[in-house]
Amino acid sequence: MFAGQGMAPQLKGAIDNLIQSNKIVVFMKGTKQFPQCGFSNTVVQILRNVDAPFETVNILENEALRTGMKEYSQWPTFPQVYIDGEFFGGCDIMIEAYQSGELTELLERIKNE
Numbered sequence: 291m292f293a294g295q296g297m298a299p300q301l302k303g304a305i306d307n308l309i310q311s312n313k314i315v316v317f318m319k320g321t322k323q324f325p326q327c328g329f330s331n332t333v334v335q336i337l338r339n340v341d342a343p344f345e346t347v348n349i350l351e352n353e354a355l356r357t358g359m360k361e362y363s364q365w366p367t368f369p370q371v372y373i374d375g376e377f378f379g380g381c382d383i384m385i386e387a388y389q390s391g392e393l394t395e396l397l398e399r400i401k402n403e
């Protein structure tokens with residue numbers, strides 16, 4: 291199946307907009323204040339630790355978004371982290387990038403764009 295094939299154009303447009311208007315956005319289970327899954331919680335804690343401003347979108351509140359994001363990102367699970375308009379990864383990738391310093395480097399690079 292081609293990416294985006296089964297997705298309503300309005301939904302795709304809304305996702306595009308969220309990703310483009312926030313430097314960091316996390317599609318996750320629960321909210322920043324109340325994560326409802328350990329993987330999502332880990333990502334929130336990492337972003338807090340690196341002091342990065344970020345938005346979150348609770349995919350548990352919208353089943354179409356939950357299904358749609360898997361297709362949009364071609365990634366089967368949550369959290370899904372977008373940085374600077376691009377899909378960055380899930381929890382494992384975030385942990386790795388945090389521990390290696392790659393995340394801090396990337397955030398420094400895009401900070402003043």
Ligand SMILES: N[C@@H](CCC(=O)N[C@@H](CS)C(=O)NCC(=O)O)C(=O)O
Pocket residue numbers: 319327329356366367368369379380381382383
């Ligand atoms: N290894 C994954 C862990 C995340 C994961 O396994 N998430 C599951 C359970 S919370 C998930 O989103 N499943 C699909 C769904 O619930 O729709 C990562 O690095 O992000």
